[in-house]
Amino acid sequence: MHRSIGALALLTCLAACGTATPQKGPTTITVWDYYGSSTPIKPVVGEFERTHPGIKVDYQAYDYETMRQKYATAVSSGTAPDVATLDMTWIPAYAAKKTLAELPDKPLDTLYGKGALEAMRFDGHFVTALYDFDAYALYYRKDLIKDPPKTWNDLISTASSLRKGKFQVLPDTFHFAQFLYQAGGDLVQNGKAVFQGPQGVRALTQLRELLKRGGVYWGDDQGDSSGIAGVKDGRIAMFLNGPYMMGVLKDGAPDQKGKWAIAPAPIDVQPGSYLGGTGLSIPVSSEHRDAAWQFIQFLLQPPQQVKVFTQAGAAPATEAALKDPALTMPDPYFGGQQTFPVFQQALGTAHHYPYVKQWTDVDRAVQDAVTAALLDKKSPQQALSDAAKEVDDLLVD
The missing domain is CATH 3.40.190.10 (Periplasmic binding protein-like II)
Structure with missing residues (x-):
């Protein structure tokens, strides 16, 4: 400075x-x-x-x-x-x-x-x-996937065609928000829940479709939330996550050096990531x-x-x-790819969570709705509508 x-x-x-x-x-x-x-x-x-x-x-x-x-x-x-x-x-x-x-x-x-x-x-x-x-980008096994998916339709097609490994589906607000923002939606506006609208239903429906067609559910019962166990044993060949996962992969799956690459997250109507x-x-x-x-x-x-x-x-x-050389040099683990520019691009279109004092409870309500829909306990519409009523009650205080 x-x-x-x-x-x-x-x-x-x-x-x-x-x-x-x-x-x-x-x-x-x-x-x-x-x-x-x-x-x-x-x-x-x-x-x-x-x-x-x-x-x-x-x-x-x-x-x-x-x-x-x-x-x-x-x-x-x-x-x-x-x-x-x-x-x-x-x-x-x-x-x-x-x-x-x-x-x-x-x-x-x-x-x-x-x-x-x-x-x-x-x-x-x-x-x-x-x-x-x-901010999230797509990690994928480049030895299994020739061309990374660029759209939601591509993502389903690629996931369903994999002969080895699947797309990791995480039932949390982070990943639901990723799809919600890409669909043009939002979580809360003017003190009211809006995630139950058409964009939210579309986002959650997409996650459920991925789970049915080439996805693997990775909830709390799977242990390590990063999914490194599934990466090591080959169950996971694609996932959405942030830059810290580069280090997790290098430490947790060193034998897969050269097999992974990173691409922009597949989009719906627009780019978008949780921040x-x-x-x-x-x-x-x-x-x-x-x-x-x-x-x-x-x-x-x-x-x-x-x-x-x-x-x-x-x-x-x-x-x-x-822009420092330490971050822009080719990364041997990812086959010589310059990885940070991908995440920097995601940062440019990322959305922060809404500034409401009840956020912790709002987060829990959304996560419960996503989990219920992915486990087929409720439809995406019903799960999000129920959560929206709960969130609106919380935001009144």
Whole structure:
């Protein structure tokens, strides 16, 4: 980042976020991180402290589930950290409950593409800075599939013609939303469920048709939700997932090196993906927002962003990092393919989940509906209609 841009951003934050009470000695910020042992954050704390001698970092690591529970409790009790890594699927509820501090427009509005920028805003203000992203593309066995499917009809045709392996059908909101957005639909609009409309029924019907014609159901009963067990034993030859799965494949199925490739997700009326990932957020209770903002800006600089991939195997979110040679070089596991441009293309048309405080319950209702339809317990129309009534009741509160 240019020094002048960083100075302008800091001045903006000082005006918008407020300054900490003057104190003797360095300011200490508390950072909570759910990345685990592969974190790209902990290794750069020392460098940040050296280049920002007025700030010390109290780094605290938690696993994903512990972080989910601990952060929710901390927000309600006023004991939240100064900076936290938050799953982008959590951001809607926290933002809607006004627990996230507003972040300055600069330099955030210059670092990302359109899809990322939209996901980071609530009520016209940035409430998180995307650190890594998750948007879906099609993974396929290129030794079994000559031409990757480009449309929904192609996908069914390809899945039904496979002699070995099937298309992984996951009964969750992530994958249903992928098809819903491609059909031109949405989950919630103006405080009302809209996923039960024609686009939603079409999307869920497509998933059920895939399951019947060359798909394999991969629910919780299958164990590992990534499906790596099915990949290893050949049951899965195609699936939709995000860039983090590249690392999962390399670690979990090293003997299949050179057999996999990645293509844009097959579409219906338009491209579209759910957008997930990790956001860097400052709770409104932070007493050191200016120092916290300096730490976030440091983590968004290209050298630190590239470590999101080289250290953690995830996809950095800033456009500068996605152009780095570490991410644009041919990948031997995928037969020399340059893989990240495919995911960057998906990011450009991705949709964030609706910013409603009841999102966790909405997510559960949608997932239950998708599961019921895939297991033939309800028709797609009935399952989505029932879920929509439940969601509308939730959104009244």
